Amino acid sequence: MKIRRCCTRPALLVLAVCVISGQSAESVDLSAEMAVEMAMKNNYSIKALEHQQKQAEYDIKSAKTGFLPSVNLSGSYSRTGLDFEIPAAFSAMMPPGMGLDQNSFNYAIQIQQPIFTGFALLNGLNSAKLSSAITEKSAETAKQKIRYAVLQVYWGIVSLQKSASVTSEAIKQLEELTSNQEARMEQGMSTEHDYLLTKASLAQARMNELKVNKSVSSMKRQFAILLGLPATTEINLIDTSAEGNVLPDVNLDSAVSSALSERPDLNETRLKMNLTELGIKSAKSAFYPSLVAAFSYSNESPELDEKERWRYSWRASAALSFNLLDWGNRNFKLKKAKEQQLALKEVLQEKTATVEKEVLDAYHEVEQLQSETEAAELLMEAREKAYNASLAKYEEGVIPMYELLDAHNSLISAKYAALQTATSLKLAIINMDMGGLGSSSSFGAQ
Template identity: 20%
Template sequence: MKKIIIIAATLFLITEGYSQTTLSLQESKDLAIKNNVHIKNSALEMEMAQEVKKNAFTNYFPKVSATAFAMRAMDPIIKFNMPGGNLPVYDGNPANLATATEFAYFPGLNLQLLDRATVGLLNITQPIFVGGKISNGNKLAQLGVDVKEKQQQLSLNETLLKTEQQYWQIVVLQEKEKTIAQYEALLNDVSKQVKDAFKSGLIIKNDALKVQIKQSELRTNKSKLQSGKQLAIRQFCQTIGIVYDSALVLQEDLQNIQLPNTYYTDIEAALPNRAEYQLLQQSVKAEQLQTKMKRGDYMPQLAVGAAGYSFNSYYEGTNTTTNGLVYGTVSIPISDWWGGSHAIKEHKIKEQIAENTFNDTKGLLKLQMEKAWTDVNESYRQIIMMEETVKQTDENLKVMQTSYNSGVVTLSDLLEAQALQTETADKLIEAKTQYQLAISTYLQVTGTSREVKNMR
């Protein structure tokens, strides 16, 4: 039975090991790119812009329209009734008209037309010149595609940054679990020593209670940490588009810390690569094209066309009538020129506003990159200081442990040294995490990939 239990336990542990999901940072990014809803919607918006561009291109081709009309009236639309009778025969002399001696009999006329008819019309129009609105419209459509492409890149960058931030937040919780485990082991050792000393009558019960209180606090903090970790994992799974996995383990750790210079990018070189910078450039171009489009509204428009029609009234003795024609049109909006000049000036002002916004935002983007670089360096300095502090608390704990074993210091002093060592270890983990987050932000605002930088 004992062998069976051992085998069953071993199989359970193996199964648990294989069911555990482990993700690296790059794998998490790949999943986010594949599954994130914002990225999917951004791709669909890109497709929409492509369709708008294709639609604008069709304006270069002739416009063909066909119309068919059929009608049946309750009464004929045209009615004409002329009574019959003897009509004087006119010999050409007006004097004889009133005293005519010869007559011709007219039987009368009752005419009813258009109680039913069908009409077919085909029209083809080819614009020759419409003030450049077709060509500029196509340029605007292409600009719309470019803008959506940059917005798609922005959405991708934001999602990847969010993925990295959530990834490192879970990593820090994993690292804190290790710290808690170490602290728990220290408390268990102290608890064993205290229990032995209490049984031997070397210490009072109050010392044993102090250790129990610390263990109770540790259990509470451990429970809070586990709850926070599970919530963070849920949020992370939502971001990268996978089913929630409570056993998810992230592969990266905080051991290998690269120097800040590894990630440095020249600001002037990075600025043109920013999607925000490129979007501002496109906004200026869009205003310029809008001005040209508005100017086209007040320019002559020339078009040629051809039309054909077919008419059938369905009366006996009549045939279907068909005909065709070619034509040209010239439209000159003379009365609109006065008001149009002000509309064009309005668009020129909008161009200037877009230029001013572009120039101002360039400076803001540079400041953003400079601040991100400052944050990277400051975070790294925090790591250096905390590593030195951790060394000091480790050494302090060793001294306190030796002194307690020798009876030089009290149990409270030892417990305080253990708590201080755990606290500084946690702060070091947080400092390393902030450094990773600062790097992620810096790479995002400089348009650089972490993977490319790590290859240097």
């Protein structure tokens, strides 16, 4: 019994260590840059895109096999009963062994090599390569959008956490006011109405705190999923300052030109244009003849009279085929391919104009938010001074309680607005650096 106790205690200690280690493993400290790197490695959508890229690579390898000869092996076996008699006259007309061999089997091997297919194989290979490049650009677009989404959620959480701090500060101020009002009311220096006003404001502030904390928890769960982590992972943010954003020196014409040449979603559409050109070539290949060379060798079961002798044969051939009449089917397919190219040309023009618009919008949004941030900071300072002045006047009995509470609410609202504009400016600068891709409503041209 003593031995059992001695064994149990170390086991419990090991279990406790494992539990503590498991709990610590659920917490992670991240900067904005670290969060982006983690998302690029672990995000579920990015992993799915990597598998799609591998699929495209296999399509290229599959298209290359069309240039190589194909080898087919076939065989058969049959067993025939001999419990019947064949008339002598009919038996004499049959080839030796036919109908008399109870076991019959044969095998054959055939090799085919395409010589000319109207460039269909070459167009198929080029099409697979272009499709792979399109998949790569699509993945690049998705990664950029996920990067922006990660930063958007990251700085959104930072803003909400600071809003929670503002709310906590407001609760402390209102708790102090409520206590003072209760004491003044007991001394007959204040009315019950003023006390109820401050108490209602305190209850509203506490409700706001619950809402903000709930939003922070929800966004952190969303953030964890975006990073490819379990939703219950506790994430601690290292970067906690979105203020001090300065617009870098940007030449607007250069920014537009750079976006038009480098935006992956626009390059994806250009590659799709090239793919439609290959579609036209593939449709034209149906107008050419096709030539295939073949070689076959077959071997059958031995003859009945000579068991050691097998019947074998070989054949070399070349087959040329050309479709003389298909009732316009080839023409219809060719016209369809040309219409697809024209349709995508219109899409490309629209996409080009949209990218230019998004760059200009991103640039002007940064300018606007810079002004709004400066104005929000000035307003917050003014509201803070106004609240302090109102508090002094209230203590002197110059103004009623509701005016003091109005000044307090205005101060809290100004602090919220300053946090929001600072975060919006941070994201707008990031979007500007991405050529407006972060605010793009489309996920690549279809």
